[in-house]
Amino acid sequence: MLAKGNAAVGEQDFAKAAGFYRQAAEIQPDSLSAHIGLGYARLQLGELPLAIDALKVAVSLDPEHGDGLYMLGKAYAELQRGDEAERTWGKGISVTAQPEEIFLDFCLLLFNSGKIERAQTVIEQGIFKHPQNADLHFFLGNVLAEKGLYSESIPAYEQALSLGLGSPHLLSNLGNSLRQVGHIDRSLEMAKRAVELAPDVPQFLSNYLLSTQYSPNVSRVEKFEAHLEFSRRFEAPLKQHWRAHENDFDKSRRLRVGYVSGDFRNHSLAYFIEPILRSHDRSGFEIHCYYTYPVQDEVSERIRRLSDRWVPCSTLSDDELADRIRSDAIDILIDLSGHTGHNRLLAFARRPAPIQMTWLGYQATTGLSAIDFRITEESLDPTGSSEAFHSEKLLRLPSSGTFSPAPNSPDVGGQPALEGYPFTFGCLNNPSKIADPVIEAWAEILRTAPASRLMVGHASLALREALLAKFDAHGIGESRIVFQPKVCLRDYLSLHHQIDLALDTFPYNGGTTTFHSVWMGVPVLAVQGDTALSNVGASVMRGLGLDAFCASTVDEYVAKAIRFSGEADALSSVRTSLRQRVEVLTNNLARDVTLALEQGLRQCWADYCDGPSVALPQHRLAGP
Known part of the structure; x- marks a missing residue:
């Protein structure tokens, strides 16, 4: 046998x-x-x-x-x-x-x-x-x-x-x-x-x-075309299966809003989405969170409690997730990932909700025609500069993002340069954003401000060796660079006690790190670019009333950094007031952004109810 x-x-x-x-x-x-x-x-x-x-x-x-x-x-x-x-x-x-x-x-x-x-x-x-x-x-x-x-x-x-x-x-x-x-x-x-x-x-x-978003060598046109190729390959075959939605076309009823993300966890997105979820008007909006990552942590639990319905869906196929969203009768579905990890764009490509949007996690187009809007603001995507590079319409809010500071953060420290230390520039951004043009600019700053030094965070041994070689090619020696390893959140925040002025990266600006820096009293010098990704730093600093820390060109960025290295007293004055500025901004911002978002969602829903087959209009909302 x-x-x-x-x-x-x-x-x-x-x-x-x-x-x-x-x-x-x-x-x-x-x-x-x-x-x-x-x-x-x-x-x-x-x-x-x-x-x-x-x-x-x-x-x-x-x-x-x-x-x-x-x-x-x-x-x-x-x-x-x-x-x-x-x-x-x-x-x-x-x-x-x-x-x-x-x-x-x-x-x-x-x-x-x-x-x-x-x-x-x-x-x-x-x-x-x-x-x-x-x-x-x-x-x-x-x-x-x-x-x-x-x-x-x-x-x-x-x-x-x-x-x-x-x-x-x-x-x-x-x-x-x-x-x-x-x-x-x-x-x-x-x-x-x-x-x-x-x-x-x-x-x-x-x-x-x-x-491609990190590369200064890929043009906006090339990036946009590559995103449209994603649609041609993966969305186009699904369009024949799009079905009419059976949602109740009542303009004034409570709307079901679904957020989809793999980052409802200990991830930078949580700093931005939690204040929104906490501020939603539950009498007008029922909030569903579709979590696409397999593991939950304490942040996931917090977000679960902030949602009306929490749906772990990492094991669901795109078809199954789209069917679940449709059966939940979601009216407006919002992607928070774009093309980052654990995204479910192909569930969106099946068009499970009448109105679909993208926000926060990916400051660029998705390329999908199934996503109707990308939520943004004028300071990130100025009118006339971005529309040609989006498959979505741009839903511009007065402000499109908020931030929740880390609980139990260290106190703001003193100005290092006034306490006997060399003037220290710092960048604690993700190393992936440190492109060659950034190193060239930093090298020029260090060359012209010879008493200064630069701190770089998240530095592994391999990153240290790579950056030192690049700086050496520009005539900057190892003694001018201070490398800090990746550390826990509180220790990372404490590193700001050693920084006089933060230098933003370009063309891909910092996001969470910029907010962390200003919360810890360290202003961020940023170059304004021509995309949302390259406008984040300047947008934050202008929102805080600190336009002096915004540069329109790399040359101006270098010149301002050099000038600030000799103005430690002025930076100290900014430092002592910066956390209060951030508190005032963030205390009101969560409420204001959520209200503006809800107005935008309600207006989009009203337009849809008036004629789902009619092209949705460009939206710009007045301030609350």
Whole structure:
């Protein structure tokens, strides 16, 4: 019977194989091979409880049987019995190194459960036992990237490449890590190669589009065309399936608004969306939050409490998510991700809601015709400068963003240059935003202000080496640069005690870091550009009444930085008043932005009710 079962497996006839193995087990109950074969066949048939029964017998006969423990854990995992899968695989890797796949699947289980440290331990154990397995090195890169250790993830990805793994997923993820440490050209190269190898995978094209936003060498026209290509490839085939919506066309009723994001967690987006959710008028708006990331944390719990309905949806397909949104009768659906990680743009591309918008997470077009509006403001997207580069209409609010300062922040410190320290410029932005033109400008500042120094945050050893080489090429030595590693939030905020003036990056400005800086009393010198991404810094500083810290050109940015390095007393005066300015601004801003947003949503809904088939108009709202 065993031979017949094995032959049936060879023919991929698992039902017949299960029958033969079952008979073999009945004839010889202590036959390990019979129970292993039966468990395998049941697993292939999707008969998971029966597979578990057979495999439990198998591992009772041989508690160290690697294949038996691996398949038993796999059956538990597929039944969403994660704790049992974790125990089974934990035992498996403690007694055997085979099969190699146990390390991969165990790592993935832990990763998706938010147990990142344990996942790293498992995958490193697998690499120790199977150093030539390229997939293990790829998984290690993914774990390190998830921890924010992008510099460390790059060697892991490159080792996987050297071992022959050339999958587009690997190339795309390597591109993401390269972008995070500021290697934009290589990032674009890897992302483009991934798209070329797998042109039908939307995630890879989204990663490429995100990387273009960081590059000063890709024109606005080229970026826009690339976003439209995303629509042509992935949205166009879905349009034939768009259906009419059955929502109640009552202009005055309570509206159902859905926010979709993978960043309802310990992520910078939370600083901006929580004040809005807290300020919504619940008598007029019912708030649904669709959470697309698999792991929840304390921030997720806060946001869950701020929503009327919380929908974890990381396991739903785009079709399933779109069906869920449609069944929830959402009137206005708002994307908060754009082409960043864990976006669900292809659910939007199925048009599950009558009106769809994008906001906050991606300061550029999505390229989708299914998204009707991008929410912005005049200071970010001046009238006449941005419309040609958007597939969406621009819904301009008086102010399109608010901010919630970190609780228990350190107090504002004194002016370092007045306390005996060298005048210190600082940039704690994501290193991915430090483009070559930024380094050239900073080098000129340091050259002309020879008593000054520059602090750079989030600095890994690899970033330090790369930046030092670039500064050296401009004649700036190592002694002029202070590198700070990535640290916890409170320690990161405390770094501002050592900074006299923050220097913004361009063309991709800081966002959260700009608000953190002014909250800690450190003004930010920013260059105003020609896109929303390059207007954030100037918009914040002007909103605080600090126009002097805005430059219209890079030359002016350099000149102002040099001048400010000799005006520590004036900067100290700004420092002592800046937190109060931010408090006044943020105390009113959440209310004002939410009110303006709700007016905009209500107006869009009224226009839709008047004629859903009529093109929606350009909107500009007066201040509240």
